Amino acid sequence: MTDSTAPTAALRRADLSEERLGRRYAAEKRFRAYGLMAIFAALAILGLLIGTIVLNGYTAFVQTHIAVPVYLDPQVIDPQDTNDPQIMGRADYQGLLRTSLRDRFPDVSGRRDRLKLYGILSNGAGLDVRDAVLSDPSIIGTTQTLWVKSSDDIDSLVKGYIDRTLPESDRRVKDNEIVWIEALEADGAIETQFNTTFFTAGDSREPEQAGIWGAVVGSFYTLLITLVLTFPIGVLSAVYLEEFAPKNKWTDLIEVNINNLAAVPSIIFGLLGLAVFLSIFGLPRSAPLVGGMVLALMTLPTIIIAARAALKAVPPSIREAALGVGASRLQVVTHHVLPLALPGIMTGTIIGMAQALGETAPLLMIGMVAFIVDIPGGVTDPATVLPVQIFLWADAPERAFVEKTNGAIMVLLGFLILMNALAVLLRKRFERQW
Amino acid sequence: MSKRTLAVAAVAGFVMVAPALAEARDQIRIVGSSTVFPFSTAVAENFGRTSGFKTPVVESTGSGGGMKLFCAGVGTEHPDITNASRRIKQSEFEMCGENGITITEVKIGFDGIVLANSKAHSPFALTKKQIFLALAKEIPVDGKLVANPNKLWSDIDLSLPAERIEVLGPPPTSGTRDAFVELVMEAAAEEFPEIKALDKNAFKAAAHSVREDGAFVEAGENDNLIVQKLEANPNALGIFGFSFLDQNADKLQGATVGGVAPEFENIASGEYGISRSLYFYVKQEHVGTIPGIKEFVAEFTSDKAWGDEGYLMEKGLIPLPTGDRKSMMESANGMAPLSM
Incomplete structure (x- = not known):
């Protein structure tokens, strides 16, 4: 018996030969290589994405300006010599700039050509002159050389987005305009300067006057509402479910539902906001208040789940020790468990907020996808948010909005990186290993 | 703990007070077609800059969606103007009528x-x-x-x-x-x-x-x-x-x-x-309640906006023939009610 089974037993013995060992090492090497390849592939795609955005978008941060010597005619600005900023604010500064351009290119005649010539300046250029006059009224009556914004087409031309060698009919900037611009360039009267408007203005239909500040402020108010609503509600729900609630069918049901809500597509929350907040409560359309409430519904499950995980990570021994020295359950939670879980809760909250910052779909239904020029001054003023601004610009026909779109994406990415870095920092700094 | 109770109370109070904030509105609200959106926004921006009124809020909801919002009723929670890249349908006109809305139609040009x-x-x-x-x-x-x-x-x-x-x-x-x-x-x-x-x-x-x-x-x-x-x-x-x-x-x-x-x-x-023709429709009941509607219509139908060399032409709008433009301007500024 034993003789007949011995050979099979010998066959089953682990093969410790060099060859097999080599194969195992090779398999491990291959596995590591696959892992590295996966990471490189992900990095390459990310690099490509960010690279195209930066390449297409960095020019949004500069704007072509043209130096125009403009005679600040007191007859036009303040004919009655009132010194009243109201009257000076209403004067036709664009007209002064046009006069100056006409003097610079005296041989341009004919209505159409003149209009073309005036068109090299932004039609908001007068506002630059107005600001200069209002900040220092003593310059009225003198000739000042002021840098004013060029129109979007000229801006594209100077930035090299328009090929000057193409046949005239194929470009938006015509031959005579190029002649004027080249003459101005030879004078050193054309310069690309830092685009402050992009960071201080609201939306505009003119690419050179459009800015993201309105959207940034809108995002701020919206997230403020979201934070004010979700943080207390989320933390209280998590504490109750984790520390006080009995384990029964009902709490199981609630838990399943919370996990389910976390996976609901965000547009559903927008529809809910439209039906409940706008139709039943009668809250204003396009307001950050409603946007914040909708996003709060969306982020609540994320925060509850993160907070519960953080609470669960606090070892039971701490609770038991506190109870052992006579603390009440409330004291155990507020004095010991919650402070220890707070870094984890904060991290979850910040990640939830970052998610809410990038959301567009639910805001579509409640009217936040809108053209809004004025910077919102409160949570009930009409406002839009950064991702919506990107969406709107991406849809605009004017070519110069391409760089603005990419510029706005860079700003949004900047905010997201900042928030996620803060979350990582909090975790690194305050998290405790048990 | 008391701090947290306070926060919850504040939030609850805030949510209840908020509807009261919705009542007053001093800003025109426009909804409707995404085709008319670039033109409507350009006029809104110029209007806000030159008239002293607040810049209107323009939403791009599509022609049909805009009509639905527009015809829902009279009151500050409903929009004042809707844009459309087609003419209003009979059914929409009737819905507007049922809700007590008198409409002025303005044809702005072609696309x-x-x-x-x-x-x-x-x-x-x-x-x-x-x-x-x-x-x-x-x-x-x-x-x-x-x-x-x-x-x-x-x-x-x-x-x-x-x-x-x-x-x-x-x-x-x-x-x-x-x-x-x-x-x-x-x-x-x-x-x-x-x-x-x-x-x-x-x-x-x-x-x-x-x-x-x-x-x-x-x-x-x-x-x-x-x-x-x-x-x-x-x-x-x-x-x-x-x-x-x-x-x-x-x-x-x-x-x-x-x-x-x-x-x-x-x-x-x-x-x-x-x-095709492009339109916008004005809710007459809101003229006088919401400041600036008449002035907005006047800006839209002025020659510097929709004329042969107006700024809307630069945005790609194809203007109406001069004669049509004149009669349309008169009927729009006179707020002629639409009948179908």
Whole structure:
């Protein structure tokens, strides 16, 4: 018996030969290589994405300006010599700039050509002159050389987005305009300067006057509402479910539902906001208040789940020790468990907020996808948010909005990186290993 | 703990007080068509800058969605103006009437729909009939309607290139698609006696169905996306609004339709066959309640906005003929009620 089974037993013995060992090492090497390849592939795609955005978008941060010597005619600005900023604010500064351009290119005649010539300046250029006059009224009556914004087409031309060698009919900037611009360039009267408007203005239909500040402020108010609503509600729900609630069918049901809500597509929350907040409560359309409430519904499950995980990570021994020295359950939670879980809760909250910052779909239904020029001054003023601004610009026909779109994406990415870095920092700094 | 109770109380109080904030509104609210959106926003911005009123808020909801919001009722929670890339429908007009709304209609100009391809390819010269034969789901062959057998452009007409038919266009939810189907497909279907002989519903089905075998690709609502895809794929034709062709004249060329090129002058004169009228509708009950509506209408219908050299023309709007513009301006500023 034993003789007949011995050979099979010998066959089953682990093969410790060099060859097999080599194969195992090779398999491990291959596995590591696959892992590295996966990471490189992900990095390459990310690099490509960010690279195209930066390449297409960095020019949004500069704007072509043209130096125009403009005679600040007191007859036009303040004919009655009132010194009243109201009257000076209403004067036709664009007209002064046009006069100056006409003097610079005296041989341009004919209505159409003149209009073309005036068109090299932004039609908001007068506002630059107005600001200069209002900040220092003593310059009225003198000739000042002021840098004013060029129109979007000229801006594209100077930035090299328009090929000057193409046949005239194929470009938006015509031959005579190029002649004027080249003459101005030879004078050193054309310069690309830092685009402050992009960071201080609201939306505009003119690419050179459009800015993201309105959207940034809108995002701020919206997230403020979201934070004010979700943080207390989320933390209280998590504490109750984790520390006080009995384990029964009902709490199981609630838990399943919370996990389910976390996976609901965000547009559903927008529809809910439209039906409940706008139709039943009668809250204003396009307001950050409603946007914040909708996003709060969306982020609540994320925060509850993160907070519960953080609470669960606090070892039971701490609770038991506190109870052992006579603390009440409330004291155990507020004095010991919650402070220890707070870094984890904060991290979850910040990640939830970052998610809410990038959301567009639910805001579509409640009217936040809108053209809004004025910077919102409160949570009930009409406002839009950064991702919506990107969406709107991406849809605009004017070519110069391409760089603005990419510029706005860079700003949004900047905010997201900042928030996620803060979350990582909090975790690194305050998290405790048990 | 008391701090937290306070926070919860504050939030609850806030949510309850908020509806009271909704009552007052001193800003015009505009909804409606995404085609009219670029023009409406340009006027809104200029109006806000020059009039001293707050800049109106313009939402892009689509023509149908805008009408629904607009006709929902009178009161500050409802919009004051809606934009439309088609005329108001009888049913919408009735809904507005039921809710006590009197409407003023303003026709602002035209929008051309173009078929264009990349400059890397030779330009197309098409007729509406050829477009129908390329894109309809079913076409008449030997007196019978059969599934569209045309694979190459040259299958339709030997003057066209021997290349695969590939057209990128908007989805059915888009107003541009509605207009394209009505102006091209329906008009061409009339020319086939086999289709014309059908009863009303069958005719509609035959004229409105676009093929789904890959020759027509729904490329989304974003016209910029179609422009980019055309650049990448010189063999494809795209269907989109004139202003996008105007902005991308260095990369794209428009196909002639019936021998007429999609150029500004041809669309304005009505010679180019695929153009539609654009409108906005004003709620008269809100004039006087919401400040600035009359002034906004006056700005929109002023020559510096919608005139031959106005700023809307720069944005790609094709103006009404001078005479129509004058009469439209009078009826708009007089707030003439619309009747259907």
